[in-house]
Amino acid sequence: MQANQTVTAAILVIGDEILSGRTKDKNVGYIAEYLTxxxxxxxxVRVVPDVEEEIIAAVNALRARYTYLFTTGGIGPTHDDIxxxxxxxxxxxxxxxxDEAVAMLLERIAREDLNEAxxxxxxxxxxxxxxxxxVSKAPGFRIxxxxxxxxxxxxxxxxxxxxxxxxxxxxxxxxxxxxxxxxEGDVAHPLRLIQEAAPHVQIGSYPFFEEGRYGTRIVVxxxxxxxxxxxxxxxxxxxxxxxxxxxAAHKTS
Amino acid sequence: MQANQTVTAAILVIGDEILSGRTKDKNVGYIAEYLTxxxxxxxxVRVVPDVEEEIIAAVNALRARYTYLFTTGGIGPTHDDIxxxxxxxxxxxxxxxxDEAVAMLLERIAREDLNEAxxxxxxxxxxxxxxxxxVSKAPGFRIxxxxxxxxxxxxxxxxxxxxxxxxxxxxxxxxxxxxxxxxEGDVAHPLRLIQEAAPHVQIGSYPFFEEGRYGTRIVVxxxxxxxxxxxxxxxxxxxxxxxxxxxAAHKTS
Numbered sequence: 001m002q003a004n005q006t007v008t009a010a011i012l013v014i015g016d017e018i019l020s021g022r023t024k025d026k027n028v029g030y031i032a033e034y035l036t037x038x039x040x041x042x043x044x045v046r047v048v049p050d051v052e053e054e055i056i057a058a059v060n061a062l063r064a065r066y067t068y069l070f071t072t073g074g075i076g077p078t079h080d081d082i083x084x085x086x087x088x089x090x091x092x093x094x095x096x097x098x099d100e101a102v103a104m105l106l107e108r109i110a111r112e113d114l115n116e117a118x119x120x121x122x123x124x125x126x127x128x129x130x131x132x133x134x135v136s137k138a139p140g141f142r143i144x145x146x147x148x149x150x151x152x153x154x155x156x157x158x159x160x161x162x163x164x165x166x167x168x169x170x171x172x173x174x175x176x177x178x179x180x181x182x183x184e185g186d187v188a189h190p191l192r193l194i195q196e197a198a199p200h201v202q203i204g205s206y207p208f209f210e211e212g213r214y215g216t217r218i219v220v221x222x223x224x225x226x227x228x229x230x231x232x233x234x235x236x237x238x239x240x241x242x243x244x245x246x247x248a249a250h251k252t253s
Numbered sequence: 254m255q256a257n258q259t260v261t262a263a264i265l266v267i268g269d270e271i272l273s274g275r276t277k278d279k280n281v282g283y284i285a286e287y288l289t290x291x292x293x294x295x296x297x298v299r300v301v302p303d304v305e306e307e308i309i310a311a312v313n314a315l316r317a318r319y320t321y322l323f324t325t326g327g328i329g330p331t332h333d334d335i336x337x338x339x340x341x342x343x344x345x346x347x348x349x350x351x352d353e354a355v356a357m358l359l360e361r362i363a364r365e366d367l368n369e370a371x372x373x374x375x376x377x378x379x380x381x382x383x384x385x386x387x388v389s390k391a392p393g394f395r396i397x398x399x400x401x402x403x404x405x406x407x408x409x410x411x412x413x414x415x416x417x418x419x420x421x422x423x424x425x426x427x428x429x430x431x432x433x434x435x436x437e438g439d440v441a442h443p444l445r446l447i448q449e450a451a452p453h454v455q456i457g458s459y460p461f462f463e464e465g466r467y468g469t470r471i472v473v474x475x476x477x478x479x480x481x482x483x484x485x486x487x488x489x490x491x492x493x494x495x496x497x498x499x500x501a502a503h504k505t506s
Contacts, residue, residue: 017457019295020426021286022472028300033274042272044307047281047298050457054297077438078458079445109438117441152460173273185330185362188370192332204270204303205331207405219275 007040007170010062013047014055014073014083015151026153027072034160039170039223040068050074055086063090063146068167070160073151075140077117084141087148088125098124101139108137134158142166174225176232178218180239182246183207187216190238194231200224201231260293260423263315266300267308267326267336268404279406280325287413292423292476293321303327308339316343316399321420323413326404328393330370336401337394341378344396351377354392361390387411395419427478429485431471433492435499436460440469443491447484453477454484 011031017023025047032042043066048054055074063069074083088095101122102114109118121138124130131140131147133155140149140159149159180187184207195203202221207214218235222228264284270276278300285295296319301307308327316322327336341348354375355367362371374391377383384393384400386408393402393412402412433440437460448456455474460467471488475481 013298016455017459017472018281019285019298020289020428020474021282021284021295022289022428023459024282028271029274029277031274032272036273036275042274043302045266045272045298045300049296076458076460077441079441079448080457113438115438115442117445118438120441121438175273175275185366185368185371185374188330188332188373189368192370195332202269204333205329206270206276207329219270221273 005170007068007168008043008066009035009040009068009070010044010046010066011042012055012058012062012069012071013045013151014050014071015047016049016080018047018073019049027151027156030153030157031070031072031160034164035070037172038164038167039172040167041170041173050080050082052082052086052089055083056090059087059090059146063144067145069146071146071148072156075121075138075148075150077120081120083148084123084125087143087146091125091127091143091146093126093143095123095125097122098130100130104130104132104137104139131159132162134162171223173221173223174228175219175221176228178220178232178235178239180216180218180235180242181213182216182239182242183214184216186242187218187238190242191218191235194234194238198227198231198234201227203231203235258423260321260421261296261319262288262293262321262323263297263299263319264295265308265311265315265322265324266298266404267303267324268300269302269333271300271326272302280404280409283406283410284323284325284413287417288323290425291417291420292425293420294423294426303333303335305335305339305342308336309343312340312343312399316397320398322399324399324401325409328374328391328401328403330373334373337376337378340396340399340401344378344380344399346379346396348376348378350375351383353383357383357385357390357392384412385415387415424476426474426476427481428472428474429481431473431485431488431492433469433471433488433495434466435469435492435495436467437469439495440471440491443495444471444488447487447491451480451484451487454480456484456488 018025048058074081128141128143133139135155135158149156204219206217220228220232271278301311327334381394381396388408388411402409457472459470473481473485
C-alpha cells in the first residue's frame with residue numbers, strides 16, 4: 001500500500017429497534033474508534049430498518065463508495081433477521097446453508113436442537129468467507145469488501161477482532177488535544193487563521209461547560225505526527241496569548 | 254391528518270468527531286425515542302463528516318424522502334461549523350446574519366464580545382424560522398421540513414422541546430413486551446407463524462444473556478392497541494406451551 005493512500009470505511013447498522021430508540025446503539029462508537037486506531041477513516045454511518053430493499057440499497061451505495069463496509073445486526077435466527085439474504089441479493093449471489101457454519105453452530109448447539117430457525121444462522125451467501133464468533137459460535141461473514149457482523153456488542157467486538165488482521169490498515173491519524181480556558185467564540189477567529197495556514201491538518205473545536213467553567217478542547221489531527229505537534233504548539237501559543245490579553249484587560253479595568 | 258397517515262422522519266448527525274469515535278453520539282437514541290412517542294416513525298439515520306458536499310447530498314436525499322429531517326451538530330462559532338451554510342445551499346437560498354438571532358445572542362453575550370466568530374451563530378438561511386435555545390441562546394432553525402439543531406445533547410433536547418409542538422404527530426405505535434425464558438432459536442419458528450398470521454403487527458425478537466440465563470424479549474408493535482395486545486397474548490401462550498413441553502421432556506428423560 002502507498003503510504004499516502006487513504007483507507008476508508010462506512011458502518012451500516014441494521015435494525016428497527018435502533019430506529020425506534022428502544023435499543024441504544026453501542027457499536028458505532030466502538031467500531032469508529034477501533035478503525036481510526038488502525039488508520040481506517042470512517043466516512044459515513046447509516047441506520048436502516050429490517051426492510052430488504054432498504055438494506056440492499058444501503059449496502060450497494062456504501063460498498064461502492066468506501067474501501068470497507070461493516071454491517072451490524074440482523075443475523076440471528078428469527079424472521080426479522082434478514083441481513084444475510086439481503087446482502088446476497090445486493091451482490092446478486094445465491095445463499096444457502098453453509099457446512100462450515102453448521103459445524104461452528106454444532107460446537108455449541110446439540111444436533112437435536114439445530115432446528116430450521118437456528119439453521120438460518122448458517123445461511124451464508126455464496127462466495128463469502130466466514131468470520132468466526134468465539135462468543136456464541138454463529139458466524140458472521142465477509143463478501144467482497146463487506147463485513148457482516150452481529151448486533152450484540154460483545155459478539156460484534158469479537159468478530160471485529162477476528163477480521164481486523166485481514167484488513168488493509170492505513171497510516172493512523174495522530175491526534176493532539178489542547179485544552180483552552182477560553183469560550184469557543186473567543187478562540188474561533190485565531191483558530192480559523194491557524195487552520196487556513198495548515199490546510200492538511202484537521203482542527204476540530206469542542207466547547208465544554210464543566211464544573212462551572214467554560215472552555216474549549218481543540219483537537220488537531222494529521223497522519224503526519226510532526227505536523228500535528230507543530231499546529232498543536234501554535235494553538236497552545238494562541239491560548240497563552242489570549243490568557244495574557246485577558247489578564248492585562250482585567251488589570252487595567 | 255388521516256388517522257392512517259404515517260408521519261416519518263430521518264436524523265442526520267453532522268460531525269467528524271462522531272465518525273472518529275472521539276465523541277459517542279447521544280442524540281440519535283434520544284430523538285428516536287422522543288419521536289416514536291409522538292407517533293413519528295424514524296426510518297433512517299445518517300452520520301456524515303464536516304464536508305459541505307456530503308452534508309448537502311444527505312440533506313437533499315433525506316428531506317425528499319421523509320416527512321421531517323432533524324439534523325444535529327455543526328452550528329457553533331468555529332470554522333468547522335458549516336451546517337447552516339450547507340443547508341442554505343441544499344435549499345438554494347441565501348444566508349445572512351439574522352437580526353432576531355443576534356437579539357437572542359445578546360441575551361447572553363455582551364455586545365463587545367459579539368465578535369465575527371460568534372456572529373456566525375446568527376447566520377440563518379433566508380426563509381427559515383428560528384428554534385429558540387433556552388440553554389445557551391444561539392438558536393437552531395427550521396426551513397421547510399428540515400429542523401437544524403445543536404449537537405450538545407442538553408441544547409439539542411431543549412430545541413426538540415421547542416419544536417415538538419409545531420410537528421405533525423402520527424398515531425403512536427403501542428408496544429407490548431413479552432419476556433420469554435427460551436433461547437431465541439427455540440421461539441423463532443412459532444414466532445414466525447404468529448408473525449405470518451398478523452402481518453400488520455411488527456414483531457421483534459431480542460435475545461439476551463443476563464445473570465447466567467438465556468432468554469428472549471419479544472416486542473410486539475402496532476398502531477392498534479387491541480391488535481398489539483392480542484398478538485402479545487398469542488406470544489405468551491406460545492411461551493407457556495414451550496415451557497410445558499420442556500418440563501414434560503425433562504420428566505420423561
